[in-house]
Amino acid sequence: xxxxxxxxxxxxxxxxxxxxxxxxxxxxxxxxxxxxxxxxxxxxxxxxxxxxxxxxxxxxxxxxxxxxxxxxxxxxxxxxxxxxxxxxxxxxxxxxxxxxxxxxxxxxxxxxxxxxxxxxxxxxxxxxxxxxxxxxxxxxxxxxxxxxxxxxxxxxxxxxxxxxxxxxxxxxxxxxxxxxxxxxxxxxxxxxxxxxxxxxxxxxxxxxxxxxxxxxxxxxxxxxxxxxxxxxxxxxxxxxxxxxxxxxxxxxxxxxxxxxxxxxxxxxxxxxxxxxxxxxxxxxxxxxxxxxxxxxxxxxxxxxxxxxxxxxxxxxxxxxxxxxxxxxxxxxxxxxxxxxxxxxxxxxxxxxxxxxxxxxxxxxxxxxxxxxxxxxxxxxxxxxxxxxxxxxxxxxxxxxxxxxxxxxxxxxxxxxxxxxxxxxxxxxxxxxxxxxxxxxxxxxxxxxxxxxxxxxxxxxxxxxxxxxxxxxxxxxxxxxxxxxxxxxxxxxxxxxxxxxxxxxxxxxxxxxxxxxxxxxxxxxxxxxxxxxxxxxxxxxxxxxxxxxxxxxxxxxxxxxxxxxxxxxxxxxxxxxxxxxxxxxxxxxxxxxxxxxxxxxxxxxxxxxxxxxxxxxxxxxxxxxxxxxxxxxxxxxxxxxxxxxxxxxxxxxxxxxxxxxxxxxxxxxxxxxxxxxxxxxxxxxxxxxxxxxxxxxx
Amino acid sequence: xxxxxxxxxxxxxxxxxxxxxxxxxxxxxxxxxxxxxxxxxxxxxxxxxxxxxxxxxxxxxxxxxxxxxxxxxxxxxxxxxxxxxxxxxxxxxxxxxxxxxxxxxxxxxxxxxxxxxxxxxxxxxxxxxxxxxxxxxxxxxxxxxxxxxxxxxxxxxxxxxxxxxxxxxxxxxxxxxxxxxxxxxxx
Numbered sequence: 109x110x111x112x113x114x115x116x117x118x119x120x121x122x123x124x125x126x127x128x129x130x131x132x133x134x135x136x137x138x139x140x141x142x143x144x145x146x147x148x149x150x151x152x153x154x155x156x157x158x159x160x161x162x163x164x165x166x167x168x169x170x171x172x173x174x175x176x177x178x179x180x181x182x183x184x185x186x187x188x189x190x191x192x193x194x195x196x197x198x199x200x201x202x203x204x205x206x207x208x209x210x211x212x213x214x215x216x217x218x219x220x221x222x223x224x225x226x227x228x229x230x231x232x233x234x235x236x237x238x239x240x241x242x243x244x245x246x247x248x249x250x251x252x253x254x255x256x257x258x259x260x261x262x263x264x265x266x267x268x269x270x271x272x273x274x275x276x277x278x279x280x281x282x283x284x285x286x287x288x289x290x291x292x293x294x295x296x297x298x299x300x301x302x303x304x305x306x307x308x309x310x311x312x313x314x315x316x317x318x319x320x321x322x323x324x325x326x327x328x329x330x331x332x333x334x335x336x337x338x339x340x341x342x343x344x345x346x347x348x349x350x351x352x353x354x355x356x357x358x359x360x361x362x363x364x365x366x367x368x369x370x371x372x373x374x375x376x377x378x379x380x381x382x383x384x385x386x387x388x389x390x391x392x393x394x395x396x397x398x399x400x401x402x403x404x405x406x407x408x409x410x411x412x413x414x415x416x417x418x419x420x421x422x423x424x425x426x427x428x429x430x431x432x433x434x435x436x437x438x439x440x441x442x443x444x445x446x447x448x449x450x451x452x453x454x455x456x457x458x459x460x461x462x463x464x465x466x467x468x469x470x471x472x473x474x475x476x477x478x479x480x481x482x483x484x485x486x487x488x489x490x491x492x493x494x495x496x497x498x499x500x501x502x503x504x505x506x507x508x509x510x511x512x513x514x515x516x517x518x519x520x521x522x523x524x525x526x527x528x529x530x531x532x533x534x535x536x537x538x539x540x541x542x543x544x545x546x547x548x549x550x551x552x553x554x555x556x557x558x559x560x561x562x563x564x565x566x567x568x569x570x571x572x573x574x575x576x577x578x579x580x581x582x583x584x585x586x587x588x589x590x591x592x593x594x595x596x597x598x599x600x601x602x603x604x605x606x607x608x609x610x611x612x613x614x615x616x617x618x619x620x621x622x623x624x625x626x627x628x629x630x631x632x633x634x635x636x637x638x639x640x641x642x643x644x645x646x647x648x649x650x651x652x653x654x655x656x657x658x659x660x661x662x663x664x665x666x667x668x669x670x671x672x673x674x675x676x677x678x679x680x681x682x683x684x685x686x687x688x689x690x691x692x693x694x695x696x697x698x699x700x701x702x703x704x705x706x707x708x709x710x711x712x713x714x715x716x717x718x719x720x721x722x723x724x725x726x727x728x729x730x731x732x733x734x735x736x737x738x739x740x741x742x743x744x745x746x747x748x749x750x751x752x753x754x755x756x757x758x759x760x761x762x763x764x765x766x767x768x769x770x771x772x773x774x775x776x777x778x779x780x781x782x783x784x785x786x787x788x789x790x791x792x793x794x795x796x797x798x799x800x801x802x803x804x805x
Numbered sequence: 806x807x808x809x810x811x812x813x814x815x816x817x818x819x820x821x822x823x824x825x826x827x828x829x830x831x832x833x834x835x836x837x838x839x840x841x842x843x844x845x846x847x848x849x850x851x852x853x854x855x856x857x858x859x860x861x862x863x864x865x866x867x868x869x870x871x872x873x874x875x876x877x878x879x880x881x882x883x884x885x886x887x888x889x890x891x892x893x894x895x896x897x898x899x900x901x902x903x904x905x906x907x908x909x910x911x912x913x914x915x916x917x918x919x920x921x922x923x924x925x926x927x928x929x930x931x932x933x934x935x936x937x938x939x940x941x942x943x944x945x946x947x948x949x950x951x952x953x954x955x956x957x958x959x960x961x962x963x964x965x966x967x968x969x970x971x972x973x974x975x976x977x978x979x980x981x982x983x984x985x986x987x988x989x990x991x992x
Binding site for chain 2: 590599622624630631
């Protein structure tokens with residue numbers, strides 16, 4: 109006969125506030141095979157665990173039921189306590205009387221108490237049927253794939269590589285660097301973004317343990333922790349990267365007709381169909397955008413060239429000018445690129461963010477070129493931006509580019525671009541807004557202050573207005589930064605702008621409200637900067653599906669536990685960091701990246717991993733080889749083997765994750781999911797159905 | 806609610822800023838800083854000063870917090886005709902409570918100095934100055950008959966009834982900027 113000990117946790121007031129513990133105890137004492145019932149304020153605390161251990165050591169109990177919170181966070185803790193006291197840890201069962209009981213029925217104390225009784229009785233009913241199990245071990249592949257080559261991905265890759273792990277750094281753009289490469293300076297120290305980022309880009313690219321896979325995307329992921337098999341699609345560059353030296357000669361000759369908005373300059377200028385992402389790109393290689401290329405020489409890759417009258421082949425300008433032959437169109441190119449297969453033990457997702465486009469905000473005159481997003485402002489003031497950091501109104505950028513072209517050709521030209529006198533910032537555009545995103549994008553207050561500060565320090569005569577709902581500066585040295593801005597005479601107005609109107613002279617009429625003066629205000633501004641929300645990348649959901657990890661309602665990747673497992677996911681071996689997990693600034697992204705790298709290291713460093721034995725097993729004597737289970741298995745863990753000349757299902761222990769789909773589907777009950785056997789689960793269900801009365805076996 | 810004279814229902818920030826640049830020699834905030842409110846720009850408009858300001862409580866328009874905000878965005882003309890700074894009782898509670906050490910009380914008094922400089926002084930204040938010069942009291946009581954009735958001397962036992970003290974006070978006042986301004990007759 110089993111000797112079951114039931115331990116009821118108060119969880120402070122969380123459980124005891126709704127569940128009558130004394131009443132539950134009296135009920136539980138009478139349940140079959142229950143020999144000990146105890147309660148404690150916090151069962152998971154050291155003294156709480158000691159109560160359980162003491163009973164095991166004294167031989168009072170040989171099965172343990174803890175009625176407390178969620179097994180998701182606390183089951184491992186109590187299993188460990190049982191093991192430490194000398195009991196097989198699978199002689200443990202947990203009843204969750206908090207999340208789905210006391211919390212859910214907080215104002216119905218009697219019902220909560222009744223439900224707690226039933227849940228505990230069900231757990232006792234299962235505990236009577238528990239069997240001892242032994243842990244198993246799987247070998248771990250020590251390679252890691254980092255997806256995303258922004259500041260978070262770079263740091264995660266560097267930390268792992270420095271610790272001796274092989275890292276595949278996968279980036280979808282031609283260059284690593286991410287959004288940080290677009291920034292001019294960074295708060296709260298106003299470090300030049302390129303100066304602190306580009307050395308890291310070089311370091312990670314040259315690291316002997318890092319294999320850089322840029323212009324590549326994750327195609328498919330199979331396998332589980334320690335043994336992921338990943339297919340990465342290396343997109344077609346149409347330029348031979350072995351030969352390309354990044355000289356940029358091709359970029360300059362691409363004809364005007366093939367020019368499209370430059371992603372790196374956030375659309376403020378144009379780039380050719382053949383382009384290098386930005387001057388400091390790593391790797392510095394050209395790619396051809398097949399959608400933009402107009403095949404100006406009249407042939408596509410692999411086609412016969414057209415010929416002049418005297419029979420000479422007509423080459424595309426990029427082809428002609430390339431000193432190394434990297435742009436040659438002689439060979440055909442597969443538009444699908446190539447598939448590279450990787451075997452890795454762990455995956456870190458650091459795919460970053462994008463900012464919302466201004467087009468959604470009709471109230472802010474998005475059709476005006478002088479209404480720009482903050483990231484566009486970043487490009488406008490950056491020395492690597494469309495105007496080399498020269499501050500002009502965006503509507504005059506084409507004039508600037510024409511002027512520059514003339515000057516470069518040695519012609520005399522006068523620049524007639526208008527300089528702004530008034531710049532207005534609008535906060536919370538698309539953030540904290542039920543129509544778009546309910547969350548706070550977290551970095552906008554600080555980057556608006558930063559841009560305002562940089563502008564005001566460089567051009568003291570500028571009139572700068574920042575319209576805020578709240579100024580949120582909760583970070584180290586952040587509020588001091590805010591004070592610096594105020595002392596520079598930047599005009600901070602509490603109240604969000606409600607409308608922007610485009611004027612015929614391309615200036616903008618801004619309508620706001622000054623909550624401090626209690627009056628509507630209006631002003632004419634040369635540039636309006638919208639602090640548009642930080643959003644998850646469009647393909648993040650798709651990637652999450654491939655990886656089998658969760659996204660939250662707002663579209664960012666969901667961590668396993670907000671506080672305790674902030675970089676873990678519900679899929680073991682996959683970690684997340686940076687803005688893919690939620691809006692955050694550079695210091696937080698770097699901290700998370702290092703946390704993710706460290707989590708991957710502590711997982712992989714031992715080389716093997718203990719796995720719970722809660723997996724399926726087929727009884728070949730009952731199995732009829734009907735073939736129902738294998739196609740249902742989400743992990744491809746079931747194969748068919750010959751047993752005594754008959755076809756029988758067999759579970760691959762390394763692949764099985766214990767989801768139980770096969771066991772539920774098997775018509776002959778030939779499959780047992782250990783820890784959740786047919787008998788155990790049925791006993792639980794029956795007990796709950798009979799309002800806590802356990803059926804005698 | 807009546808619409809406050811001098812401040813339009815919608816504040817045109819462009820006009821305010823252009824006027825500040827074109828018509829005034831210095832920014833309003835610079836003047837106020839020069840007149841003694843050194844830490845003006847540190848104000849973050851938290852409103853602690855207004856929560857305890859007697860002026861705000863009795864309904865004056867430009868109490869400390871609002872006055873500071875108006876100065877920060879460059880308003881001046883709109884503020885000059887307003888009597889609020891002259892009603893400040895100098896209780897100094899705002900200065901004690903301010904988390905940014907702005908000393909709103911100093912802003913109030915700097916505003917008075919600016920108003921004097923601009924000859925934008927309400928009758929109320931001029932009457933006070935005249936009374937100070939004549940009797941030694943900025944606020945002078947008129948109820949002389951009442952004093953007599955209860956058996957008190959007609960004039961209180963202060964500068965008012967002490968000719969020498971009064972002459973000394975007048976000499977002092979004549980040596981201040983008040984004499985230069987010529988706001989009140991000083992023979």
